[in-house]
Amino acid sequence: MAFDRLIKRIDELHNPSVAGLDPRLEYVPQFIQDASFVKLGHTLEAAADAILQFNKALIDALYDVVPAIKPQAAYYEMYGWAGVRTLAETIRYAQSKGMFVMTDGKRNDIGATMTAYATAHLGKVDVDGVELEPFGADALTVNGYLGTDGIQPLLDVCEKYDKGIFVLAKTSNPSSGELQDRLIDGKPVYEIMGEMCENWGSRQIGAYGYSAVGAVVGATYPEQLAELRKKLPHTLFLVPGYGAQGGGAQGVAGAFDENGRGAIVNSSRAIMCAWKKEENCPETAFAEAARREAIRMRDDITAYL
Numbered sequence: 480m481a482f483d484r485l486i487k488r489i490d491e492l493h494n495p496s497v498a499g500l501d502p503r504l505e506y507v508p509q510f511i512q513d514a515s516f517v518k519l520g521h522t523l524e525a526a527a528d529a530i531l532q533f534n535k536a537l538i539d540a541l542y543d544v545v546p547a548i549k550p551q552a553a554y555y556e557m558y559g560w561a562g563v564r565t566l567a568e569t570i571r572y573a574q575s576k577g578m579f580v581m582t583d584g585k586r587n588d589i590g591a592t593m594t595a596y597a598t599a600h601l602g603k604v605d606v607d608g609v610e611l612e613p614f615g616a617d618a619l620t621v622n623g624y625l626g627t628d629g630i631q632p633l634l635d636v637c638e639k640y641d642k643g644i645f646v647l648a649k650t651s652n653p654s655s656g657e658l659q660d661r662l663i664d665g666k667p668v669y670e671i672m673g674e675m676c677e678n679w680g681s682r683q684i685g686a687y688g689y690s691a692v693g694a695v696v697g698a699t700y701p702e703q704l705a706e707l708r709k710k711l712p713h714t715l716f717l718v719p720g721y722g723a724q725g726g727g728a729q730g731v732a733g734a735f736d737e738n739g740r741g742a743i744v745n746s747s748r749a750i751m752c753a754w755k756k757e758e759n760c761p762e763t764a765f766a767e768a769a770r771r772e773a774i775r776m777r778d779d780i781t782a783y784l
């Protein structure tokens with residue numbers, strides 16, 4: 480089961496965190512950008528090439544400390560077809576280093592179109608009798624607010640190809656409460672979505688007691704994290720919002736179960752851009768700075784478990 484692989488790697492590294500790879504060209508040190516511009520001119524292809532070099536160096540610096548990466552698809556789509564190729568190559572490179580890859584796509588649509596998304600990101604596509612893997616991530620973030628028929632195709636693909644999904648329940652952004660905190664029959668919408676995750680996951684429970692259907696719950700809402708952890712015993716949490724959005728280790732502690740499992744905390748900008756924040760850090764030391772921030776984050780979070 481996909482999340483068994485993730486939890487096993489978290490245990491091995493004693494690190495329940497994921498490095499978000501959400502690269503903008505301006506996060507990439509100038510010497511890497513310049514090398515790509517010399518090769519390919521000032522083009523989208525050059526930007527995508529620079530980002531790939533940046534990502535690979537970060538992965539090299541992180542793979543023995545951090546169990547997973549979470550590339551957010553938007554940052555790759557922003558650079559057109561070449562950016563999307565960089566996404567595919569980043570996924571493959573991280574997996575070749577033993578990392579678990581969760582693509583952040585927040586996808587959803589009607590069932591037929593969701594089948595296409597599920598095939599693209601987690602499954603295999605039939606090309607005239609030959610099965611080929613388009614992106615091949617281990618997990619995908621999805622939006623469950625279209626209801627069960629939008630999630631069903633993902634469950635089938637997860638079962639067939641041993642993958643997982645994280646469904647948005649209580650998002651980390653300031654406006655998430657506008658809809659997600661509203662009550663239906665006395666229950667907040669995010670809790671109803673969490674219960675739907677428990678239900679969708681019930682046909683595939685792994686060795687650690689967690690299903691292949693996780694939920695996204697923001698680090699910026701510690702009370703809701705702790706409350707949902709008690710109510711959703713089989714749902715693994717992806718917890719974004721640590722670091723750049725203000726979430727902290729104490730706040731995310733409630734996302735974990737009594738064995739210190741059940742959640743994985745994301746940080747993107749704070750890791751990728753650590754070299755810009757560290758005093759006197761030369762740009763050539765960007766990957767070491769990312770590693771230092773990832774280790775600091777690991778120690779910060781595990782101190783509360």
Ligand SMILES: O=C(O)c1cc(=O)[nH]c(=O)n1[C@@H]1O[C@H](COP(=O)(O)O)[C@@H](O)[C@H]1O
Pocket residue numbers: 499501551583585620649650651652695696697719720721722723724745746747748749
């Ligand atoms: O699904 C997500 O990963 C996600 C959900 C959410 O509620 N809030 C949230 O910030 N995210 C993503 O988590 C990452 C957070 O990035 P940083 O704020 O730079 O650490 C981005 O890729 C967001 O798109």
